[in-house]
Amino acid sequence: MSADPREAYASGTALPDVVTGAAAPGAGAPLQQANLWRDAWRRYLQNKGAVIAGGIFVAFVLFCVIWPIVSPYDITNDPLNFSEAYETPSLQHPLGTDKLGKDMLTKLALGGRISIAIGVGATLMILLIGVVYGSIAGFAGGVLDNIQMRLLDALYGLPYLPFAIIVLAIIGENNIWTMVIALSIASWFTAARIVRGQIITLKENDYIRAAKAVGARWYRILTRHLLPNTLGVLIIAIFLELPGVILGEAFLSFIGLGISPPDASLGSMAQEGREVYRVHPYVIAIPSIAIAMLVLCANFIADGMRDALDPRTRETKEH
Amino acid sequence: MALLEVDNLHTQFFTRQGVVKAVDGISFTVEAGKTLGIVGESGCGKSVTALSLMGLIPKPPARIVEGSVMFQGRDLTKLSERELEDVRGKEMAMIFQDPMTSLNPTLRIKTQITEVLDRHYGYSKDEAVKKAIELLEEVQIPRAAERLNDYPHRFSGGMRQRVMIAIALACNPKLLLADEPTTALDVTVQAEILDLLEELRREHDMGMIMITHDMGVIAETADEVAVMYAGQFVEQTETQELFDHPEHPYTEALLEALPQLEGEGIRHGRLRSIAGRPPDLILPPPGCRFAPRCPHASLGDGCAEQLPDLKPIRQGHLVRSRHPASQREAAVTA
Amino acid sequence: MTAFIIRRLLWTIPVLLLVILLTFVLMRQIEGNPFRRTSRAVSPAVQQNLERKFNLDEPWYVQYALYVKGVFTFDLGPSLVTRDRTVNDIIKEHFPKSLELGLLAFVWAIALGIPMGVVAALRQNTAYDYTLMFISNVGYAVPSFLVATLLIYYVSLKAGLLPTNGWEGWKYKILPSFALGLLPMAYFARLVRGSMLETLQQDYVRTAKAKGLRRRRIVMVHVLRNSLIPAVTAMAPLLGFIITGTFVIEIIFSIPGIGRYFVTAISSRDYSVVMGITVLTSVIIILANLVVDILYGILDPRTRDART
Numbered sequence: 001m002s003a004d005p006r007e008a009y010a011s012g013t014a015l016p017d018v019v020t021g022a023a024a025p026g027a028g029a030p031l032q033q034a035n036l037w038r039d040a041w042r043r044y045l046q047n048k049g050a051v052i053a054g055g056i057f058v059a060f061v062l063f064c065v066i067w068p069i070v071s072p073y074d075i076t077n078d079p080l081n082f083s084e085a086y087e088t089p090s091l092q093h094p095l096g097t098d099k100l101g102k103d104m105l106t107k108l109a110l111g112g113r114i115s116i117a118i119g120v121g122a123t124l125m126i127l128l129i130g131v132v133y134g135s136i137a138g139f140a141g142g143v144l145d146n147i148q149m150r151l152l153d154a155l156y157g158l159p160y161l162p163f164a165i166i167v168l169a170i171i172g173e174n175n176i177w178t179m180v181i182a183l184s185i186a187s188w189f190t191a192a193r194i195v196r197g198q199i200i201t202l203k204e205n206d207y208i209r210a211a212k213a214v215g216a217r218w219y220r221i222l223t224r225h226l227l228p229n230t231l232g233v234l235i236i237a238i239f240l241e242l243p244g245v246i247l248g249e250a251f252l253s254f255i256g257l258g259i260s261p262p263d264a265s266l267g268s269m270a271q272e273g274r275e276v277y278r279v280h281p282y283v284i285a286i287p288s289i290a291i292a293m294l295v296l297c298a299n300f301i302a303d304g305m306r307d308a309l310d311p312r313t314r315e316t317k318e319h
Numbered sequence: 320m321a322l323l324e325v326d327n328l329h330t331q332f333f334t335r336q337g338v339v340k341a342v343d344g345i346s347f348t349v350e351a352g353k354t355l356g357i358v359g360e361s362g363c364g365k366s367v368t369a370l371s372l373m374g375l376i377p378k379p380p381a382r383i384v385e386g387s388v389m390f391q392g393r394d395l396t397k398l399s400e401r402e403l404e405d406v407r408g409k410e411m412a413m414i415f416q417d418p419m420t421s422l423n424p425t426l427r428i429k430t431q432i433t434e435v436l437d438r439h440y441g442y443s444k445d446e447a448v449k450k451a452i453e454l455l456e457e458v459q460i461p462r463a464a465e466r467l468n469d470y471p472h473r474f475s476g477g478m479r480q481r482v483m484i485a486i487a488l489a490c491n492p493k494l495l496l497a498d499e500p501t502t503a504l505d506v507t508v509q510a511e512i513l514d515l516l517e518e519l520r521r522e523h524d525m526g527m528i529m530i531t532h533d534m535g536v537i538a539e540t541a542d543e544v545a546v547m548y549a550g551q552f553v554e555q556t557e558t559q560e561l562f563d564h565p566e567h568p569y570t571e572a573l574l575e576a577l578p579q580l581e582g583e584g585i586r587h588g589r590l591r592s593i594a595g596r597p598p599d600l601i602l603p604p605p606g607c608r609f610a611p612r613c614p615h616a617s618l619g620d621g622c623a624e625q626l627p628d629l630k631p632i633r634q635g636h637l638v639r640s641r642h643p644a645s646q647r648e649a650a651v652t653a
Numbered sequence: 654m655t656a657f658i659i660r661r662l663l664w665t666i667p668v669l670l671l672v673i674l675l676t677f678v679l680m681r682q683i684e685g686n687p688f689r690r691t692s693r694a695v696s697p698a699v700q701q702n703l704e705r706k707f708n709l710d711e712p713w714y715v716q717y718a719l720y721v722k723g724v725f726t727f728d729l730g731p732s733l734v735t736r737d738r739t740v741n742d743i744i745k746e747h748f749p750k751s752l753e754l755g756l757l758a759f760v761w762a763i764a765l766g767i768p769m770g771v772v773a774a775l776r777q778n779t780a781y782d783y784t785l786m787f788i789s790n791v792g793y794a795v796p797s798f799l800v801a802t803l804l805i806y807y808v809s810l811k812a813g814l815l816p817t818n819g820w821e822g823w824k825y826k827i828l829p830s831f832a833l834g835l836l837p838m839a840y841f842a843r844l845v846r847g848s849m850l851e852t853l854q855q856d857y858v859r860t861a862k863a864k865g866l867r868r869r870r871i872v873m874v875h876v877l878r879n880s881l882i883p884a885v886t887a888m889a890p891l892l893g894f895i896i897t898g899t900f901v902i903e904i905i906f907s908i909p910g911i912g913r914y915f916v917t918a919i920s921s922r923d924y925s926v927v928m929g930i931t932v933l934t935s936v937i938i939i940l941a942n943l944v945v946d947i948l949y950g951i952l953d954p955r956t957r958d959a960r961t
Contacts (some may be wrong), residue, residue, distance in 0.1 A: 154671035155934040156890075156942075159897030163679075169919055170682040202926060221861060247796055251901055254798050255771070255916060270798060274905075277802050288799035314819035362701065400868075408865030415863075416722055420856035435864045632885055649842075 004265070019318075027183060043308040050304020053136050057297040060290070064112035073103040086280050096284055098272060104286060107269060111287055114265040118179045119246040125184035125235065126241050130191025135227065137192070137198030139218070145196075152189055160186050165257055174260040179252075194237050198230040232309040239302035243295040250291050266291050320392075321348040322526040323494055328386035330364075330371045337601035341367040343550035349494065354520065354527040356541025356558065358534060358573070362597055364550040365530045366416075368546075369496045373413055374403045374527075391493070409439040412487035416499040418479035422471040428455075428482055429467040430635075435489045454485040458515060477508035479516065488519060495527045500534065513539055534577055538562060546570050549598050549608040552629060556636035566611045566632055566643035569593075607641065615642040663937050670721065672935045673928075678718050680924050720928070740929035743914065748933065750820055751754070751903065751910035754830055755896040762799050762841055763833030764893070767884065772843025774880075775872065777850060785842065792839035797898075801832040801905045816908035829906040833899065835889045844887055849880040882949065889945040893938035 001071055080100045089096045095104035137148040164186040171178045202208065203226070211221050252258035254268030254274070261268075268286040273284025323555060330342035341364045349355045357365045370376045372388055374395060388395040391410060395403065407413075415421045423431060432454060433447035443452065448467070455463035458481040471479060480500060487495060497516065501509035517540060520527050529540050537544050537558060544561050546554040554567040565571045572593045595612035598604055606623040607616065616622040622641055629639040632646075727741070766789075773785040808828060809817040819825050852858065853876060861871045900912025911930055918926040 154668045157672045157939050159934050166679050250796050288796055292795040347707045407863055414865045421860045423857040423881055438866055
């Protein structure tokens with residue numbers, strides 16, 4: 001039975017059980033989640049690394065969104081300017097220019113937009129597919145669960161990037177949406193596993209039995225009791241999937257199988273830089289560093305959230 | 320000279336939230352061949368006391384800040400880690416509360432016993448195996464030779480605790496620390512384990528410290544007893560004396576909380592519990608720590624303002640209270 | 654123990670069949686014709702002949718059955734594009750290089766990653782810990798194409814120590830395998846560290862200390878072994894990742910491996926080659942999982958008795 005390393009990393013700890021502590025007796029009682037999130041937020045803020053990472057991440061996203069609007073350069077419509085190609089960083093072009101004389105800083109923002117958009121989009125899609133698949137498997141149990149898990153085993157056997165490549169080939173086009181679909185189809189398995197695992201663990205809790213005993217229907221139990229309690233683990237899983245998706249898109253674009261022009265992502269920017277890295281290393285370095293930064297931040301944020309939501313692991317780190 | 324002399328021990332945990340004074344000035348002695356019981360509710364510091372004696376407290380957040388632990392003429396608090404390693408397992412041994420998690424699940428029982436023998440006595444492989452079988456037989460594990468090759472998960476809870484005892488006794492320690500050895504076991508097994516411990520203790524002529532929250536266990540095993548509350552001893556005397564003439568309100572409450580199904584003190588109706596919770600050990604109250612829960616503390620008697628000293632109320636009976644039972648009776652009859 | 658292994662092995666067969674089916678179905682969905690895509694346009698009559706020759710005119714389930722039969726007799730069919738070679742040939746020629754690259758990367762990952770994790774855990778919250786974890790974070794986050802490029806730039810071009818591309822001798826193999834191994838290395842380091850920290854908290858470690866065992870023994874015998882279990886579990890997917898992630902490194906370092914060939918095959922719609930490579934990698938991944946499961950069974954005796 002294969003296990004994604006991220007699974008061991010993310011789902012090894014069960015979320016502290018909120019409902020048994022705080023809810024009023026009886027099924028369908030409103031979950032008093034407010035305290036959990038406030039506490040978690042407070043704990044998260046104590047983690048300097050996570051806060052800094054979060055800050056950088058948000059700052060970069062803002063940069064990508066806002067800069068192209070205010071930038072003096074219009075990448076898509078400005079005429080090509082070969083005389084200004086490959087300039088080194090200067091006041092006019094803080095990050096230099098590319099082979100067509102386009103401003104790298106603006107390109108970076110635009111590329112960032114696309115990479116982040118694909119990353120977030122794919123992550124959300126992974127979440128959606130994963131939650132649906134995982135909760136059905138975990139909740140139903142028995143034969144259905146078994147079948148679903150065998151199918152998952154088989155899917156795990158398909159290598160990640162080649163799978164995405166094949167899906168892209170099937171779809172035929174390479175734009176943001178298709179990338180989102182391809183990447184999410186190729187990597188939803190871990191999220192499904194995590195959700196299933198959580199549901200199975202939570203299913204055994206007494207408050208679920210209490211809910212059933214009072215006659216609550218399965219969809220109510222699922223949506224009202226089980227899924228909210230998996231939220232914490234899910235959020236962590238999201239932030240752990242994000243780097244994989246960003247890197248996946250970057251790799252695919254880098255070898256030319258990803259985003260096709262005129263759209264440019266950070267990965268395709270890196271690809272352009274590859275041709276001339278010996279002479280102009282910054283063309284490949286800049287987008288790659290941006291990718292690395294996004295991935296690092298996502299990791300730190302995920303770590304921070306994990307510590308915030310499960311105090312047990314924090315105690316280990318304290319000494 | 321006593322086997323173990325602890326004087327004014329202070330163990331503290333330095334955490335982000337503050338300094339937790341887990342053990343706040345306790346002193347006691349243990350004689351060879353005798354059992355000292357330390358009783359108190361969860362969180363009072365009794366386990367930390369035992370761990371402090373062995374030097375097993377987690378060193379980064381915790382530290383023995385004051386006091387001495389004289390064992391066999393040496394102050395254990397002043398020893399280096401390497402020297403302590405020579406004492407542990409050999410002169411002083413410890414068994415823990417949860418036998419499920421206290422044994423390594425991936426090593427055979429044989430290894431877990433022989434490694435102690437190898438470490439302290441340098442036994443050869445065969446000698447060690449032979450001795451291990453003897454030890455298992457001593458703790459009454461049937462088919463010892465076969466079971467030696469099993470893994471811990473093949474044993475039941477009670478058996479695992481016996482194995483732990485065997486490991487602890489392997490090198491004939493002079494002092495055995497037992498940290499709630501029966502708490503995690505079924506009631507029926509508890510009695511067996513306690514009997515076993517007592518028997519072995521007598522045979523090996525060991526001193527023992529029995530840590531528990533169960534007065535029943537104290538009654539069965541301890542020669543002397545210390546009642547611990549919020550990091551301090553509140554009463555210290557011989558066991559029989561404690562049960563016959565408890566002085567501290569907390570001790571009385573503990574005894575009253577025991578269910579009595581028959582005999583003189585038979586109780587009907589609800590079990591009595593002690594209202595309230597133990598104090599925060601980062602900022603303990605300035606006065607008597609039990610005052611908030613004490614039925615005898617009242618305004619104006621200084622209980623909440625000043626911490627009473629641990630003083631003898633009789634020969635061999637120390638109490639830390641402004642309202643010990645015998646004085647209360649005297650006040651009533653007066 | 655053997656029953657356990659046999660049970661695992663038997664499970665892999667249906668999984669494998671399913672994988673082949675999935676790949677098969679996927680490939681069929683891709684538009685495009687391996688014959689029409691080549692520069693030599695083919696007339697309809699020739700097209701039909703070619704299709705018949707390669708069984709492409711049969712209904713899909715027949716093709717699937719034929720293919721499965723082929724897989725189990727180790728015949729992966731001919732290449733549809735370079736028609737004088739079979740998929741087996743192609744694989745034989747290119748795969749060993751990728752395999753070697755992957756295994757070397759794996760060796761880097763274990764040889765560096767595990768000690769990093771151990772040291773970081775034992776010296777938690779010291780400069781060692783922070784530095785090592787920082788390095789591992791970088792290794793994880795920085796895309797390998799950047800690392801590869803930087804390595805080539807600094808080590809090969811500037812310092813002239815190692816060659817920039819090709820795969821002819823041991824010198825050629827260092828940089829690419831290192832670049833490929835960085836991410837798994839980072840993974841192991843983090844995983845081992847976390848796992849060790851957790852193990853160090855366990856009650857049985859406390860018992861070991863109470864026995865007076867020397868620290869070295871406690872770490873080597875009690876802590877390390879149990880800490881490595883999660884790392885072992887992680888090895889399978891990481892191995893899978895490595896083996897299937899070689900193509901970027903192969904492209905950058907111009908290594909004639911199977912990954913690079915795979916990318917070309919997709920573009921040229923060479924169904925059989927794509928299928929063949931995918932099936933191959935899937936088999937490897939599944940086998941790797943099997944090995945890990947078995948290893949897990951050896952390391953943790955509790956799982957042997959439990960139902961799989």
